[in-house]
Structure formats: C-alpha cells, structure tokens
Amino acid sequence: MKVIYERPKILTDAYFKYCGGCGHGLVNKIIAEILEEEKLQEKTVIVWPIGCSVYADKYFNVDSICALHGRAPAVATGIKRNLPNDNLVIVYQGDGDLVSEGMSEIIHSAIRGEKFTVIFINNAIYGMTGGQMAPTTLLGQKTTTSPYGRKEEESGAPVNMAELIANIKGCYYSERVAVNSPRNILATKRAIKKAFNYQLEGKGLCFIEVLSQCPTGWGMKPLKTLEHVEKEMLKVYPLGVFKSPEVKNQ
Amino acid sequence: MGEKLFMQGNEALAESAIRAGCKFYCGYPITPSSEIAEYYAKRMPEENGVFIQAETEVAAFNMIAGATATGNRAMTATSGPGFSLGVEAMSFMAAAGLPAVIVDVMRPGPADGDILAAQGDYFQVVKGGGHGDYNTIVLAPFSVQEMADLTPQAFELAEKYRNPVVIVSDGMLAKMMESVELPEKIEQKKNFDWTLTGAKGRKHNVITTCATGPEQWEQFNLELQKKFNTIAANEQRWEAYQIEDADFIIVAFGSVARIALSTIKKARENGLKVGMIRPITLWPFPKKAFAELKDKDFLVVELNAGQMVEDVKLAVPDKERVFFYGRLGGVTPTPDELFNKIRELYAKNNQ
Amino acid sequence: MNSVKINFELCKECEYCINFCPKQTILKKGERLNKKGYYPPEVVDIESCTACGTCARVCPEAAIEVYKDVTL
Numbered sequence: 322m323k324v325i326y327e328r329p330k331i332l333t334d335a336y337f338k339y340c341g342g343c344g345h346g347l348v349n350k351i352i353a354e355i356l357e358e359e360k361l362q363e364k365t366v367i368v369w370p371i372g373c374s375v376y377a378d379k380y381f382n383v384d385s386i387c388a389l390h391g392r393a394p395a396v397a398t399g400i401k402r403n404l405p406n407d408n409l410v411i412v413y414q415g416d417g418d419l420v421s422e423g424m425s426e427i428i429h430s431a432i433r434g435e436k437f438t439v440i441f442i443n444n445a446i447y448g449m450t451g452g453q454m455a456p457t458t459l460l461g462q463k464t465t466t467s468p469y470g471r472k473e474e475e476s477g478a479p480v481n482m483a484e485l486i487a488n489i490k491g492c493y494y495s496e497r498v499a500v501n502s503p504r505n506i507l508a509t510k511r512a513i514k515k516a517f518n519y520q521l522e523g524k525g526l527c528f529i530e531v532l533s534q535c536p537t538g539w540g541m542k543p544l545k546t547l548e549h550v551e552k553e554m555l556k557v558y559p560l561g562v563f564k565s566p567e568v569k570n571q
Numbered sequence: 572m573g574e575k576l577f578m579q580g581n582e583a584l585a586e587s588a589i590r591a592g593c594k595f596y597c598g599y600p601i602t603p604s605s606e607i608a609e610y611y612a613k614r615m616p617e618e619n620g621v622f623i624q625a626e627t628e629v630a631a632f633n634m635i636a637g638a639t640a641t642g643n644r645a646m647t648a649t650s651g652p653g654f655s656l657g658v659e660a661m662s663f664m665a666a667a668g669l670p671a672v673i674v675d676v677m678r679p680g681p682a683d684g685d686i687l688a689a690q691g692d693y694f695q696v697v698k699g700g701g702h703g704d705y706n707t708i709v710l711a712p713f714s715v716q717e718m719a720d721l722t723p724q725a726f727e728l729a730e731k732y733r734n735p736v737v738i739v740s741d742g743m744l745a746k747m748m749e750s751v752e753l754p755e756k757i758e759q760k761k762n763f764d765w766t767l768t769g770a771k772g773r774k775h776n777v778i779t780t781c782a783t784g785p786e787q788w789e790q791f792n793l794e795l796q797k798k799f800n801t802i803a804a805n806e807q808r809w810e811a812y813q814i815e816d817a818d819f820i821i822v823a824f825g826s827v828a829r830i831a832l833s834t835i836k837k838a839r840e841n842g843l844k845v846g847m848i849r850p851i852t853l854w855p856f857p858k859k860a861f862a863e864l865k866d867k868d869f870l871v872v873e874l875n876a877g878q879m880v881e882d883v884k885l886a887v888p889d890k891e892r893v894f895f896y897g898r899l900g901g902v903t904p905t906p907d908e909l910f911n912k913i914r915e916l917y918a919k920n921n922q
Numbered sequence: 923m924n925s926v927k928i929n930f931e932l933c934k935e936c937e938y939c940i941n942f943c944p945k946q947t948i949l950k951k952g953e954r955l956n957k958k959g960y961y962p963p964e965v966v967d968i969e970s971c972t973a974c975g976t977c978a979r980v981c982p983e984a985a986i987e988v989y990k991d992v993t994l
Contacts, residue, residue, distance in 0.1 A: 322925060322989035326978035337983055341934025341960065346982025353984070363771040368637070371781070378777045384767040386640055387779035389663050392633040395625070399637025399645065400767060402621050403595060408769050426633070429626035503942050503976050536936075543936035 329353035331362055335379045342543025344533025345374050345442060347500040351510045352411065352440070353381065355517060365409045366400055368393040370418035373449045374442070377413070391423025394430035397437045406523055410437040416455035417447045420482060427486070434491030434525035438516045441482055441528065444535040445554065452538040456480050459557055464538070479557050483530040487563035493525035495564040499532040501550040505560075524566070532558055575752045581606035581648075581745045583753065584674065584718045584738070585614070591723035592759030593644035593672070594620030597634045599627055599653060602686040603742040604676035607648035632657030635671040636664050640778055642766035644726050644759050648674035650742075651692045652683060655700070661735060662701030666780040666795060668765070670729030670736070672722075673707075677741040677825075679874075679901040687901030688743035688826050693878035696737050697854045704792060706799045708736040708806060709853040711824040715749035721851075723754050732802055733765075739853065741874070743826045743903065802855055809857035810849045813839075817846030819913055820864065822871045822883050824850050826903065831872060833906035838913055845913060853879070861886040868920065869893045870913060874903065924973040925989040926965050930954075932985035933962035939977035939986060945970045949977060 331353045339345045356362050365383045369375060371390040378385035388396040393412045401410040419427050419441050427439065446464055447453040454464040454471055457479050461470040487495035494516055498509040509531055516527035532554050534546035541549060562568065578586070585607045588596075596611035598604075608624065615622040625631035631647045638645035649657065654675045664671055675696055679689035694700070696709050708728055712718040718740060729736040765776055782788035812835060814820055819838075821831045828849040838845035850857050865888050871880040877895050884890035896912050898904050926948065933956060940949045940963050948971050952964040962985075965971075973990035 323973075323992045325973045325975040325988040325990050327987050328929075328984040332984060336932065339982065341982070342936030342938065343982055346984075347980075350982065350984045364769040366767045366769060369779075375781050376783070378779050382770070382775050384770050384775050385777050385779070386637070386667075386767055387777075387781050388636075389633065389659055392629070392636075392660075395630040395633035396637035396640070398623065398630075399595070399597070399634040399639070400641055402623070403638045403641040403643045403645075404768060425626055426630055429630065432626075433623070503980055506979055543938065544941055547938075547941075 329357045331357050331382050332380055333382055337380060338376055339373060340537045342534060342536045342546060343373070344444060344500050344531065344535070347506060348440065348442060348509065348531055348533070349374070349377060349380060351506070351513060355510065355514050356383065359514070359517070361409050361517070364407060365411060366404070367411045367413060368397045368400065370414040372415035372418050374413060374415065375449065391418050391421070391426055393418065394423065394426040394435065394439065398430060398435050401435060401437045407521065409517060409520055412437055412439045413442070414439065415442045415448065416444065416457045417450070420456045420480060428489065431486050431489040431492045431526045431528070434493070436520055436523060436525060438520050438527045439529070440513065441530045442533045443482070443530055443558065444533040444538065445479070446535050446538040448535050448538050459553060481558060483528060483563050486528045491525050492528055492564050493566065494519055494527040496562045497530040497532065497558060497560050499550055499555070499560060501532070501534060501547040575750060577748055578715060578751050579606060579746060579748050580715045580718055580740060581676065582610050583715045583751045584722055584740070585610040587719040587722035587754055588646050588672070589614055589618060590754050590756040591644065591726050592757055593646050593726060594618055595638045595643055595645040596621070596647065597623035597625045597631045598647040598649060599625050599631055601650045601653045603678055603745045604648040604650050604674065606745070607674060628653035628656035632660035632673070636660055636667065636669050639669040639671045640767045642761050642763045642768065644672070646672045646674065648676065650676050650678045651680050651695065654692060654695060658695070658701040661699070661707055662703055662705050663780060664735040665705035665707055666703070667778050668733035670726070670733055672725045672729055672736050672738065674738045674740070676745045677739055679899065685901045686742055688741040688903055689874045689901055690741060690825060690827070691875040691878070692739065693853065693873070693875060696739055705795065706802070706854055707734060708732070708802060708855070710736065710738050711851060711853050712738065712740060712744070713825050713828045713849065715744070715747065715751045718744070719751050719753055728806065732798060734798065734802070739825065741826050742901065806852060807855045807857040807859050808851035809860040810851060811860060812847040812849070814846035814848060814864070817844045817867065819843070819845045819868050819870060819916065821845065821847040821909070822850070822869055822879070823847065823873070824853060824879065827872050827874060830904060830906055831909060834909040834913065837906060837910045843913060843917060850879070856882045856886065858886040864888070867892070868916065870896060870916060872896045872904065872909060874898055923968055924971045924991050926968065926971060926977060927987040928962055928965065929983070929985040930962050931956050931958070932983040933960055934958070934983060935960035935962065936982060938980040938982070939963055942976050942980045944974060944976060
C-alpha cells in the first residue's frame with residue numbers, strides 16, 4: 322500500500338484540546354507535516370502563546386517554550402539571536418496574544434527584521450478565555466464583551482495585521498491564507514513552507530496570517546464556520562500576498 | 572588577577588559581565604543605567620556578541636528569558652520604572668528556570684521620580700511584585716569593586732539554581748568612579764540538559780509555566796519552593812563591622828553602608844560603640860547575621876520610607892529595638908547626620 | 923482496494939471529511955459514540971475511494987490515514 326496520508330510522527334499521542342473543527346488543529350498539523358517532510362524536527366524551536374494553543378508544546382516532539390501573553394516575538398528574538406543560523410524558530414500566536422497584548426513586540430520584531438517565522442491565527446475572537454471581542458472581531462459580530470455586536474464608534478474597526486506588518490521594512494514576506502477548504506489548506510501549507518525556507522536562507526521576518534474558524538466562539542457548528550470565513554471574514558480580511566521579494570514596487 | 576583600572580560603576584559592572592561570558596545584552600535606556608547599555612553597544616561587535624536596544628523593558632526582560640533558554644548568558648539593566656515593567660518576566664523566569672541576570676540601578680520613586688540614588692525598589696525587587704510565589708536572588712554591592720566581584724557570581728548563582736538573579740545598585744554607585752580590579756575573562760561552561768537548541772540526538776525539551784490542573788500545579792509550586800528554600804539556606808551573605816562589642820548596630824546596604832562606615836568611625840571616636848551589618852544578599856535576607864544578636868539596638872538606614880526595616884524586625888530577637896532613619900527623593904544623609912541620629916537614640920535609651 | 927483509516931477516539935465530529943470528500947458516498951456519520959461523546963464517520967463505500975487524501979487533509983485532528991492500493 323502506498324501512503325497517501327499518515328499522521329505526522331512529529332505529533333505526540335496527546336489529544337488535541339482544540340474544539341472540533343478548530344483551525345488550530347489544521348495549522349498544527351500543517352506545521353508538523355512540513356517539519357517532517359523537510360526534516361527540520363531537530364533544528365526547530367517553537368515559541369507558543371497564551372491562548373487555545375497554550376498546550377501545543379504537548380503535541381509536538383520539538384523543543385518548545387510557552388511565552389507569556391504577547392511576548393512570544395520577544396522571547397523568540399532572544400532564542401533566534403543565540404542559535405546558529407540553520408535553526409528554525411517558529412512563533413505561533415492568536416489574536417489576543419499578537420494583536421492586543423503583544424502588538425508592540427510584533428511590530429518591533431518586524432522593525433528589527435528578526436529572522437523568525439510568525440504564524441498568526443486570526444479567528445476574530447479571544448477563544449480560550451470564553452469568546453471575548455478581539456481587535457480583529459468583525460463589526461456587528463457578537464461576542465461576550467460585545468453582546469450587541471461590535472460598534473466602530475466604541476471599539477474601532479477590525480485591524481488587518483498582514484497588511485500592517487507588510488508595511489514595515491524589516492518584514493520580508495507577508496501573506497494571508499485560510500484553512501476553510503482543501504484548496505486553502507494546501508495554500509496555507511505552501512505559504513508556511515515558503516516562510517520557513519526564507520528563514521533558513523537568513524531572510525527577515527516572515528508573517529503568515531491564517532484565518533481560522535472558531536465554532537465555539539462564534540456559536541456555530543464547524544461546517545457553518547467554513548461558510549462564515551468564506552462569506553464574512555474574507556470581506557474584511559482578503560487572502561493574498563502583501564509583501565514579497567518576488568514582487569517589485571510593493 | 573585582572574587589570575586594575577579607574578572605572579565608573581556602571582561600566583565596571585558591564586565589563587565584568589562581558590568577562591563572565593555574557594555576550595547577549597538587551598535593554599531600554601533609562602537613567603541612571605544607560606551607560607551599561609551604551610558600554611555593551613560599543614563592546615559587543617568586538618566580542619562577536621549581540622546588543623539589542625529593545626523597544627520596552629517588557630520586551631527586554633522577555634528577550635533575556637528567550638536567550639537564557641538556549642543556555643547562553645544574558646543580561647539587561649534598568650532602573651525602578653523599567654523593573655516594574657519587567658516584573659511579569661521575573662515571575663516567568665523564576666518559574667521557568669531561566670538564569671538571566673537583571674541589573675536594577677535604583678532611582679527615587681514612586682512613578683517617574685528622579686535620577687539620583689535611592690533604595691525604594693527594595694520591596695519590588697526582594698518581595699517580587701510579580702504573580703504568584705517566587706523569589707529571585709538579589710545582590711547589593713556597595714562599591715565599584717564589589718560590583719565587579721559580584722557580577723560573575725551572579726551568573727554562576729543563576730545557573731546553579733536555574734533562577735534569575737538581580738543586582739541592585741543606585742544612581743550614586745552607578746556613576747561614581749573608583750579603583751577596581753576587574754575579573755579574569757572566562758568562557759561560559761555550558762553543560763545543560765534542559766536548553767532549547769533543537770532536539771538533535773535527544774528527547775525534546777519543553778519550557779512552560781502553564782498549569783494543567785491544581786494537583787499538577789501544586790506539585791510544580793512545591794518543587795519551586797524547594798529551590799527557593801535551598802537558596803535561602805545556602806546563599807545568605809552579609810558583612811559585619813565591629814558588631815561584637817557594639818550597643819548600636821546600623822543595618823544598611825549599598826550606598827548607605829558606605830556613608831555608615833564614616834559614621835561608625837566618628838561614633839567610636841566619640842566613645843559610642845557602633846557597628847554595622849551590611850546585607851549583601853537582600854534575598855535571601857541574611858537572617859543568620861541577626862539571630863544571635865541579643866541585647867542590641869538596631870538603626871536601619873535606607874534611602875526610602877522604610878522597606879528593609881521590616882525584614883530586620885523579622886530577623887532580630889526583639890523588634891522593639893529596631894529604629895529607622897530614611898531619606899527620600901534622592902537626598903542622601905551625611906555621616907554627621909547619621910551620627911547625630913545615633914546620639915539622639917543613645918540619649919533616649921539612657922533616660 | 924484503497925484504505926481509509928479513522929482514529930475513532932480522536933474524532934470530534936466536525937464533519938469536514940464527510941463534507942469535502944469528492945465522491946460524497948464514502949464517508950457517513952456513524953452511529954457509535956466515542957469516549958468524548960462524538961459520532962465519528964464510518965467508511966461505507968470504500969470501493970468508490972480514489973485515495974485522493976482530501977478527507978485526511980481536512981481533518982483537524984490528524985485522525986484519518988489514507989493508503990492507495992498499488993497492487994494492480
């Protein structure tokens with residue numbers, strides 16, 4: 322029998338604590354696939370955030386550290402600058418971690434052009450803490466701290482991180498992808514693999530924003546969340562490449 | 572031994588750290604600590620090291636956490652306001668077992684404050700201020716020479732116990748210039764099994780402070796407490812000056828201890844038997860120094876409104892015999908001022 | 923015959939695999955509950971399976987493995 326797909330061996334036997342249908346599971350899996358295919362397991366250090374993926378260190382047979390809320394890029398700066406260039410340092414964060422608590426750390430890591438890869442999981446909500454509003458929450462979206470729907474005059478409009486980071490000189494590559502369909506899942510894998518390769522080539526900060534579904538936070542069954550990403554999130558967060566060495570005049 | 576130079580406190584500390592093999596420095600400039608950052612900025616290219624001017628102290632304290640996670644030595648320097656920002660990372664590093672060295676060049680507070688000498692960070696640095704039950708070793712040099720001596724030891728203690736270590740100086744010690752014999756240059760000996768370097772040929776390492784339930788977290792805390800208790804039992808340091816026959820014992824650290832030495836001289840010339848206990852570790856507090864001192868009066872002198880005095884009261888047999896004298900705002904007492912205070916207390920006692 | 927293996931206990935009933943299977947006949951929601959209280963899918967029409975691997979790729983739990991029969 323030829324193997325078409327097998328569970329990556331880099332993943333441990335630990336049960337994913339993510340909710341059914343959650344984007345985290347898909348992205349964790351994609352990262353594991355890439356590390357295994359590219360034989361990067363022994364060179365990788367992953368910096369995990371505070372959020373639903375806080376226990377992801379248990380899911381990977383890879384050196385990991387769980388940083389304080391928002392601080393992963395700062396911790397990663399200390400790690401990457403103290404390891405040989407062929408080590409792969411991955412920073413994995415959600416909305417609360419990267420956009421709120423850690424906005425300063427990610428902006429300045431991009432300003433300094435830190436040579437690690439940032440994977441930003443955007444599900445427009447604070448999942449782990451029970452579904453509060455995030456800076457990425459859509460206008461009109463109901464959360465536990467925007468029970469009447471987010472209002473622009475009170476809480477501003479959702480912020481587009483991939484574009485924001487792309488505008489900083491030290492950012493080498495910035496792309497937004499999604500995991501709500503087989504095609505998008507493959508595109509996410511291609512984007513993350515590209516970003517890893519750029520890091521191994523010694524290039525600057527690579528930023529991959531992944532639109533992710535949050536069935537529990539959005540109050541929808543998983544299949545419905547795929548629609549929500551397609552119909553609502555893509556309106557505000559278009560997929561695409563916002564910074565690339567291959568495109569001139571960006 | 573090493574070379575003897577005439578150096579500024581901040582620069583001597585920085586050079587000693589470099590000679591101790593600390594080739595990674597990050598920090599945010601803040602008076603009166605900025606010379607440490609500036610010195611490292613100049614020296615790191617010469618040593619093939621890394622200098623990062625971090626955007627904030629929040630970032631700097633978390634960067635040294637990451638750096639030490641790879642097993643390399645790392646340091647940041649700041650003052651009171653910056654330490655306040657870094658306090659979350661102190662809790663993190665103590666729990667995660669990350670052996671970074673943090674320098675707090677204290678200045679008058681609260682809030683923004685001023686830039687001269689003060690000791691109002693005692694509570695913040697010694698009692699923690701960060702989340703949960705944790706401790707960090709705190710070393711308090713009182714001369715440029717002691718700064719040079721204690722800095723390499725700070726790194727060794729940090730790695731021995733896998734705990735961050737704080738060196739506290741102040742706006743006066745940092746800027747004064749004194750004769751100093753610098754330590755020999757060494758290469759850091761790295762023999763760690765817990766660091767994050769890529770899991771090549773070994774099981775992967777995980778550094779996390781995220782609990783997975785009360786039983787597990789209580790166990791984690793009990794292990795931490797064991798670590799802190801071991802440090803408290805083995806690492807108390809102090810210096811005693813003429814205490815055997817003293818009626819009055821001054822208790823002071825850092826700059827104030829220097830001033831007190833002159834006071835002791837004057838007191839003795841005037842027939843008053845005064846001595847001093849100078850804590851060198853503020854944590855663990857040198858309780859052993861005080862345990863046997865019955866029938867003595869203590870004058871705790873600090874550049875704050877009364878912080879270390881609480882620990883002295885806890886350490887002595889009779890807390891009613893502990894008196895306090897403090898100056899605030901960056902004002903430092905003169906030796907005569909302290910002498911007059913002691914004479915006043917003597918007079919009261921003899922009534 | 924191609925093979926689709928589903929890790930019964932890992933499934934959380936998100937239904938992505940059932941939804942995205944191009945043939946739409948191979949997987950169907952099962953009637954047995956796993957330990958966590960979910961109904962994992964069952965393979966009911968393996969003959970139609972072309973081992974495209976889509977089900978495995980859309981599973982957030984990495985609970986599906988797909989093998990292609992190369993004996994013909």
